Amino acid sequence: MFQALFQTFDDTADPTLGASRLRDLRAALKAQDLDGFLVPRADAHQNEYVAPCEERLAWLTGFTGSAGFAIVLPDKAALFVDGRYTVQAREQVDAASFTTVNIGDSSPSDWLGAEARKGARIGYDPWLHTPAQVARFTAAVEKAGAELAAVAENPIDALWADRPAPPHGAVTLHARKYAGESAEKKLEKIAAALKSDALLVSDPHALAWAFNLRGDDVAHTPIALGFALVFRDGKPELFIEPVKINRKVGAYLASLAALAPPAQLAARLAALGKAGKSLSFDAATAPAKLIQSFTGAGGKLDTAADPIALMKARKNLVELAGARAAHLRDGIALTRFLCWFDAKAAKGKLSEIGAAEALESFRRESGELRDISFPTISAFGPHAALPHYRVTDKSSVTIGKGVYLVDSGAQYFDGTTDVTRTIAVGRVSKRARRINTLVLKGHIAIARAVFPRGTNGAQLDSWARRFLWEAGLDFDHGVGHGVGSYLSVHEGPQRISKLGGTPLEPGMILSNEPGYYREGDFGIRIENLVAVEPRDIAGAERPMLGFETLTLAPIDLRLIEKKLFSREEKDWLNAYHLRVRRSLAPHLDAQERAWLKKATVSI
């Protein structure tokens, strides 16, 4: 039978330990003369997926969501989560120990500013916060007459008896045939772009891109935890645990950079600071600890942005060709799954977990699957109304008649995928069909968009909402996030969102995923990945851009109201489905091919 190797369905919620752990932590704080402590859900790189040893927030509170923050004071403790996690927090956390606060109502720093007593010393682990976060908390506590104090060792680590060891995933080289550009050339480009003496690379995704390396330290994203220094003049320095680097990889990396263990980096930065060097850094990921080491020794910070993020976002021709190959492979797997799903779900015996296991199994059949790019969201009915639903043994339901949403993705050497399809099981309501059509019209508006160079994602985001807005509806997430190349499925700075100020440039890969969510009822999302491409237009007076849709899988025609489409929208959908059919059919068996033909019929 099908199985999932890259995703678990455990429900680790256990509110019962919260009280005792909180008591232990308070005792430890008191011993260190601290009146409070900040517990972010973060590692030293502000990663989205963190190693198990970094799950201090879950250890302390029981809360396992991907974003959260706790503050422990002598007589109060609060857990801050965003809107999508308030229900989950209620179930996972001991309410007698922790007050759950919606982060939209009060930020952790505002809360701390209001609650900290005069003279209090609030501890924090300087590896787990960026300088800007520290500055925000410092300002808040100083207003309250309290102070913020960096701790040398995180007190949770000493209390956490069975804390897992830090990950030591093997570092591998990302082959030139996938990367399309040598690490030597990339490092030269980075050095040439620097306005400061040195750049601290603290984002492991940037590290992976710059050195053409990959790792195995966290789930779903093939990164190696580590840092680097790139100099305007001089050989780069790479800080990765030596145990993760075998001889062959080490020999190659040594040709690019001086290698050293991460534990030496703080001292190295202090030496640079003492020598009066200027340093630029990635403000979104650099740990305060390292920046404090540098400035504490007299170093000058440069506020220019880290140049790597933008270089990494603009995929080269080899990466784009890889993305197309990855999407063809992924489209075959998803389409085979969808065919299988239609037959299976109709029998009323398929669970959300069963569907997720099957989908991963279809993906593995190519023999090329490295990982899934995030835990599959397999959501039926009201579960689909939770945009970040995680299916567990406890939550999983049998898929019945109604709307099923599956959001999933894969990691292949040649590319990262992310795709959502919303599927009708049996007859669905006219209302769901109508709204799904409005969402699809928005999706098509983005897919068909043509825009001048210089346009940013904030200028396009509303195009995907227009039809929902006309019906008085909307959804509360951006239309698209950037996607890496065998890297993170969530990559910046490119995005299609109200906040997306970065101009879109050729080669950038983004998701196009408008949706609609009706709490307790149903949810819809239609997601393809797209790549920004130049567009030649007869008579054009400016350089123009558009999107190439990369994802290849049918969009459920049983969920649309044909009459709501314009001629252009129908043309787009028919052309897309023709391309899907022609691309995938040769790779399917006869039954699947027959299913696909029907699923992609011209409307």
Next chain:
Amino acid sequence: MFQALFQTFDDTADPTLGASRLRDLRAALKAQDLDGFLVPRADAHQNEYVAPCEERLAWLTGFTGSAGFAIVLPDKAALFVDGRYTVQAREQVDAASFTTVNIGDSSPSDWLGAEARKGARIGYDPWLHTPAQVARFTAAVEKAGAELAAVAENPIDALWADRPAPPHGAVTLHARKYAGESAEKKLEKIAAALKSDALLVSDPHALAWAFNLRGDDVAHTPIALGFALVFRDGKPELFIEPVKINRKVGAYLASLAALAPPAQLAARLAALGKAGKSLSFDAATAPAKLIQSFTGAGGKLDTAADPIALMKARKNLVELAGARAAHLRDGIALTRFLCWFDAKAAKGKLSEIGAAEALESFRRESGELRDISFPTISAFGPHAALPHYRVTDKSSVTIGKGVYLVDSGAQYFDGTTDVTRTIAVGRVSKRARRINTLVLKGHIAIARAVFPRGTNGAQLDSWARRFLWEAGLDFDHGVGHGVGSYLSVHEGPQRISKLGGTPLEPGMILSNEPGYYREGDFGIRIENLVAVEPRDIAGAERPMLGFETLTLAPIDLRLIEKKLFSREEKDWLNAYHLRVRRSLAPHLDAQERAWLKKATVSI
């Protein structure tokens, strides 16, 4: 015959005086131990229209554009203008004395940072710059090892022999039947919104709104130059030249506020600063002089935004009713003009100036015209490709066959208007018709927009560009600016622009004016004013908004390609024209009515 009372067509360009005036200024600077001087085109309120006595930039350089900046150094002088004014600057300015710099290529502060010699003292008039501007120049010159020095008297004023006296336009009260809310109530609301001890009101438009007063100090905008202090607790203080206030007005204003001459304000702010008060201010208009007086005495600045701008932007029901009345009156005048224009222009004897004079005359016929809201842009052929074209005796051409653009507006007690129509004279090219249709489709997309509360103008701006973008075309200005109520025709913070971050709220009035400009060939712009209004939509899950189009005048059907319209677009245009016809016809003579019927025929 027709005449213009509110607009001149003088061409005041006279490059011949530049050299001697520059020489005189340099001598005066030397006498004051200064090595340079900043000459902005600004008054003490950063007004768009300034009094003649403030036209120091024009006096010095000859340049009469509405935006510009000069920097005078011992051996160099530069005039900075934006792209729309480079041609005009070349004609008006002595190139041997002043280098004209496109402000897009180098900002004045960057230029000064590069050109100022070490140890140089660069003077500036602290009344004519905001604190942020002073900070930017200070940072630039300090990097160059030079210093910025405030002067007590502007050295140009001593050299400018025939400098006009400051304006002493009479202050009038803006009747409650137009304002819709008493000044007492407004001042209470402002005080209640303050988080600081006091608010410095430096924008005369804000002053006019808050105190329900109007003035006659500058062209086209009925403002009284002056300042005010509004306190969280205590009576407001109003700083306006006493000579401008007659006994009746003075008695009323004295009931609202303590009255004092503006010359006392700096000392008053110093006293507040000394007393340890906190002050908020409008960063876009407050003169550095006043802020320096306050902080120099130890006062604490509050960075919270001035609350008046947003209150003023949200028109109340009385102001909205006034706007509708003003637009009906204005639409009658414009439509009568357009009917007259069609007959007159066909004969090939009408000049751009003649058309502007006629339009103002039609507007005056209502007996209600207070002023035009800006100099009419009357532009034929290539002139229309200049979005801010000002017609002069020298530039004015006879209107022949082709595309004519007229952008104009009026000030009435009950409202301010701004409208642009693009008109076909004789047969025009298919290309012009096609592009005009694309512009109109963009205009209609904004007019028909429905969006949830919280949406800002940046999210809508691209809707007006989509059809141009599909053809590889675009235009380089925002889609819409805010408009005041018998105040400025350019009002913030509301705008429809890539930079428009302020959420649109019911009652805000904005322009909807996409365009297209082809240098040396032709220009197109279609502009109506719109008011944000709540929208009831069946089944809506969120509070939704839309636009009520206020402007009433036909859009030229001879310039459209019917087949490019969707059903919805045709429906909008036909419904708009039906509304125009029904509203205006009763106020027209038989000939005009016949013309309007044809001009608004259903397509």
